[in-house]
Amino acid sequence: MDDCHITPSPQLLQANRRLYALREQVQAARRLVAQRQDDDPPWDSPVPEQPQASVADQVAALPSHLGWESQAVTAVLRRRLAQSGTDRSTDNQAWVSQLRETAVSSGHHSAQTTPPTATDVVQPLPGWVKLYPDIGLGMLRQELAAPGRLWLMLRYLDRQGSGNLRIDVIRETITTRKKPLYLCGRRQLRNLLRHGEGIFWTRDKERVWLYSAARVAFALGVARLTGRPVALPIAALLNGVGQFRAHLYTAFYSSRTRNSSRGSQAMPIARSTMAALSGVGASSQRTYEAQTGVKVQANFAVGEQITKENLENRAWQQGRALFEIQDYRGYQGQKGKRYLAWQLPNSYIGQHPHRPKGRQKRINRKLKDLVMKGMPGNVEGMNETRLRQKIYFPNGKLAAKAYSRNPKQELYWKRQRTRNGRFVLWQQLGGD
DNA sequence: ATGATGCGGAGACGTCTTGT
């Protein structure tokens, strides 16, 4: 413990400064690359060969401090400029981008030699693909998880965003058992390509043209992308459809999990609501949560002081499992009073890291257009999930604000954690 | 292209959980 008194040598300080400078440079490079990956390219229709030099030109025009000198960015852009085939492709970006243009050889996937496991969820770049959780739930609802998995894999392979991929390259990459991105057999690939056509992509004999997030969302009956997008580990695509479904499902939890210095928290949501949103039944929900390490938090509501009337009232109104608690410590006011209490839905803390919202606003605008153009009958149904009212609030102030707007509505705000830390108590407001 | 096989999803049903 005495180590903390040692003063670092000037050389060490110098080295440390250089390290920070380097780290800054790498982070800037990653931001640039990530920004490009986060963007959702407008692959709305079969796009013939996009003129790609313009992208390279744009980046070439960027100031050097954005990481132009960095190996990661340079590797990608050199490919783009097609000046040489001999780049060091140790980094994942480079070999993925190379994939599109050339047949895949086995020598350049060092970043992926050992496929990550489900516990690597927290790992950031490079082994992940961006997922809008509403699209994930849409895949589950429509029972299109299998072709959806292929769509995400193709988006991952197409990090440059041209939106079209050669089928022979795809086949080579994801149906070869020995390759790190093995996804399924050849026959299954044929089935999946057929199954997902018109929803996730369109194709001819040679190529697949990916649809945009907006178009896929529309095809899946998603009216609007909500919450934060998440980083889905590539391992989630590679360990079978079951694991993939688990990730699709729990990514929605991750999307609404709030991370702060005081830890992660999420508002309660009933399993029945999740079943309605995802089409996944309660028992499967639990399996998925266990598979992906979702933390489940029980919640209890504390209502008004017990009187004969309100006991009957509440039992009549809510038909919920009421029980009494005695407020020994005076949490609710005077010590020793008895209050009504009942169980609320659980909260679920997901593990997927958040990603920037990126083009989400634009995607939603496009989606709205598509919905308007689509069948009018669908519009109401599609908006239904969006209009669900907020009834859980992180603190009393926000709850009181909502309460003042609508005193009839039943609201809850977070009160405290029980002493054993396993449960959270919520204060009930309104709803009389 | 097709049949056999095994895994996983989903529903049914019974049990457990919560506080005092």
Place this chain on the structure above:
DNA sequence: ACAAGACGTCTCCGCATCAT
């Protein structure tokens, strides 16, 4: 003891995969 929601286990059925 309260009672709904959560949870655990079992079974059936459909889908994905593999061998031919």
